[in-house]
Every structure is written in structure tokens, then in C-alpha cells.
Amino acid sequence: MKAGKGFLKSGWMFLFAAGLLVAGLWLLSAKTFAPLPGDAIHAGLNEDMSCLPCHSPDGESPLGEKHPPKEQCLTCHKGETGNS
Ligand code: HEC
Numbered sequence: 001m002k003a004g005k006g007f008l009k010s011g012w013m014f015l016f017a018a019g020l021l022v023a024g025l026w027l028l029s030a031k032t033f034a035p036l037p038g039d040a041i042h043a044g045l046n047e048d049m050s051c052l053p054c055h056s057p058d059g060e061s062p063l064g065e066k067h068p069p070k071e072q073c074l075t076c077h078k079g080e081t082g083n084s
């Protein structure tokens with residue numbers, strides 16, 4: 001089996017394109033935060049105040065200690081359900 005020069009060239013082009021794609025996806029994902037889980041609890045929630053009963057320090061799912069500023073949850077946590 002002989003892989004000619006043509007294959008080599010397009011092989012590198014493919015790697016290059018794949019690298020660009022990965023870099024692009026990485027950049028995109030670095031800008032997004034943990035999405036709202038797409039479960040029944042979180043479906044249809046679109047007010048910041050509605051998060052607090054469960055995600056306050058003594059709620060059932062408290063925020064981690066390193067959690068950034070604790071207002072306007074939905075600015076960072078965009079729902080998978082279409083609310084933003
Ligand atoms: C009825 C209680 C309840 C309410 C209201 C609620 N959550 Fe949650 N949330 C949970 C529980 C329990 C979990 C962990 C289990 C799960 O993934 O569903 C969770 C998980 C999460 C996660 C994922 C955490 C991870 O480790 O990936 C995010 C982000 C989140 N909630 C944000 C929000 C935001 C923003 C709101 C308001 C729009 C909200 N939640 C409202 C109970 C609630």
C-alpha cells in the first residue's frame with residue numbers, strides 16, 4: 001500500500017482543520033458555565049429568586065465554597081431548556 005504525497009498533504013490539512021475545530025470548541029466551552037441540569041427540577045425555572053430555596057447554604061444542594069458572586073444565577077447558568 002502506497003500512500004502518495006497527496007495523502008500526506010491532505011492528512012496534514014485534516015489534522016490542522018481538526019486542531020482548529022478543537023481549539024474553537026474549547027474556547028466556546030470555556031465561556032460557558034455549568035448548564036442547568038435538564039431535569040424536572042430545573043425545567044421552566046427562569047427567575048433567579050427561585051434558585052435560592054435549594055441552593056442556599058442550608059438548602060438541599062448548597063453552592064460550593066468557591067462559587068463566584070451569588071446573584072443573577074441565570075446570567076451564567078443558561079438553561080438547556082431554552083430559558084436564558
Ligand atoms: C427544588 C430544588 C431546586 C431548585 C428550585 C433549583 N435547584 Fe439547582 N439543583 C438542585 C439539586 C437537588 C441539584 C443536584 C441534582 C441535580 O443535578 O438535579 C441541582 C443542581 C444544579 C446545578 C448543577 C450542579 C452541578 O454540579 O453540575 C446547577 C448549575 C443548578 N442546580 C443551578 C440552579 C439554578 C440557576 C436554579 C434557579 C433557576 C436552580 N438550580 C434551582 C435543586 C434545585
Ligand code: HEC
Pocket residue numbers: 033034048051052055061062063064065066067068069070071072073074075076077
Ligand atoms: C458569575 C457567574 C455565576 C453566577 C452569577 C452564578 N454562578 Fe453558579 N457557577 C458558576 C461557575 C463558574 C461554577 C463552577 C464552579 C466550580 O466548578 O467550582 C458554578 C457552579 C454552580 C453549581 C454547582 C455546584 C458548585 O458550587 O460548584 C451550582 C449548583 C450553581 N453554580 C448554582 C448557582 C445559583 C443557584 C446561582 C444564583 C444564586 C449561581 N449559581 C450564580 C458561575 C456562576
